[in-house]
Amino acid sequence: MSTYTTILCANHSGVTTITLNRPEKRNALSPVMMEELTAALNNSASSAECGVVVLTGAGSAFCAGLDLEHLEAMATKTPEQHHEDSARVAKLFRALYDCPKPTIAAVNGAAIAGGTGLAFICDFTLAVREAKFGYTEVKIGFVPALVSSFLVLQIGEKAARDLLLTGRLFNAQEAHDLGLVNEVVNPDELTEHVRHLTHLLLRNSPESLRATKQLLSEHSRARLDAEIASSMKRNSASRSTADFQEGIRAFLEKRAPVWPSHKTK
Numbered sequence: 067m068s069t070y071t072t073i074l075c076a077n078h079s080g081v082t083t084i085t086l087n088r089p090e091k092r093n094a095l096s097p098v099m100m101e102e103l104t105a106a107l108n109n110s111a112s113s114a115e116c117g118v119v120v121l122t123g124a125g126s127a128f129c130a131g132l133d134l135e136h137l138e139a140m141a142t143k144t145p146e147q148h149h150e151d152s153a154r155v156a157k158l159f160r161a162l163y164d165c166p167k168p169t170i171a172a173v174n175g176a177a178i179a180g181g182t183g184l185a186f187i188c189d190f191t192l193a194v195r196e197a198k199f200g201y202t203e204v205k206i207g208f209v210p211a212l213v214s215s216f217l218v219l220q221i222g223e224k225a226a227r228d229l230l231l232t233g234r235l236f237n238a239q240e241a242h243d244l245g246l247v248n249e250v251v252n253p254d255e256l257t258e259h260v261r262h263l264t265h266l267l268l269r270n271s272p273e274s275l276r277a278t279k280q281l282l283s284e285h286s287r288a289r290l291d292a293e294i295a296s297s298m299k300r301n302s303a304s305r306s307t308a309d310f311q312e313g314i315r316a317f318l319e320k321r322a323p324v325w326p327s328h329k330t331k
Contacts, residue, residue, distance in 0.1 A: 072099035074124070075106045080117035081264045082110045082167075089125025094133040095180050097151070100158045107161040117272060118264045119165060121188060122172040128197065129181025137206075137314055140305055148302040155180065155212050155301075156294050162187045163216065163290075164283045166276045168267045172260045173197045173238070174253070183213040186220065186246045189279075192260055193238040194253045199246075200235040207313030207323065209304040211297035215290055221245055 074085040084106050086093035110116045123129055140148070162169060162184065171177075173193035177185040182199045185191055201217070203210040210230050217226045221244050229236070241247040251259050267275070304310055308326035316323035 070102045070106065072096065073102050073106060075109075077113075077115050080115065080268050081120060082106075082113070082116040082118070083120045083122065084110075086121075086123045086129055089123075089127070091133060092127035092130035092176065093123040093125070093181070094130045094136075096133040096136055097154060099133075100154050104154075104158045104161045107158075107165055110167055111161075111165050116167055117268045117275075119167050119169045120172055120260055120264065121162075121169065121184065123174055125175075127175040127181075128171075128173045128177040129184055130176060131179030131181050131202070134318065138318060141311055141314060143305070145302060145306065148305045149298065151305075152212070152298040152301040156298055159183060159187055159212060159216065160290070160294070164279075166279050168275055168279070170260060170263060172256055173247075174256060178235075179203055179210075180213070183216065186241075187216050190263060191241075191247045192249045192251060192256060192263070193241065193247045194256055195238055195250055196253065197238040197241075198235050199238075199241055200233065201230050202233045202235070204231065204233040205313070206317050207304070207307065207309035207311070207325070209300050211301040211304070212294065215293040215297060219286060219289075 072086070072088055074083075074087045076083050084103065086099065086103075088094060088096070088099065107119065110119050140151070143151070168190070169188040170190045170192065171185045171188035173185050173191060175194065175196065176198045178198070178200050179202050182201055185193070185199065201210045201213060214226065214230055217229065225244055238247055238250045242250050249259055312326055313323050
């Protein structure tokens with residue numbers, strides 16, 4: 067296994083467990099973490115030792131979304147750098163969605179914004195009752211562009227509009243009711259439920275699992291290719307707006323934003 071600085075990656079009995087390992091930052095996504103996650107997923111995809119991938123978080127959170135330092139630095143980035151950032155996120159999401167091995171998100175705590183995306187893009191999502199989710203991008207003047215295509219595929223446009231436009235937090239039970247979480251469990255039961263599911267999957271034909279996942283990816287590939295290309299442009303453009311600049315400042319200063327675009331005509 068490769069050595070990483072922001073994640074832990076271990077294989078045991080055919081199960082590769084990737085743990086987001088920045089507990090002091092609530093496992094927030096930095097550029098390095100996104101690149102390491104993508105590399106770990108690609109390594110798992112090609113590894114004969116890996117039959118199932120489990121994604122989880124160290125500490126009390128699953129993933130708090132983008133790292134605050136990375137958010138703050140966005141204010142001074144060029145359009146080219148914004149595009150690179152968008153491409154990095156898109157590459158990670160596609161590596162997870164297109165992974166030929168079954169993927170399980172073991173959501174041990176809050177999964178916000180990009181963390182919500184990671185949790186729900188997995189084939190299976192098991193969450194503790196206390197877990198919170200939310201596509202909170204609109205609250206900081208951002209556009210939840212890249213996650214939106216995957217969400218609409220999963221729950222339809224009407225329900226997706228609710229979550230994306232309100233930016234509200236929702237709990238594990240509501241996520242289950244929407245079809246985004248497969249099981250809601252007590253914290254002390256999460257490991258056992260994940261183990262049971264991995265054993266169930268590992269009893270199936272590896273070739274059939276790979277072919278089935280490939281088929282499902284092929285069904286959505288043309289749509290996702292087009293939508294993600296459009297989303298990357300929208301994602302990059304939104305980072306240069308006055309509302310995004312104000313949203314980041316307000317978030318870091320822990321105050322309500324005063325949106326520049328909210329003007330009386």
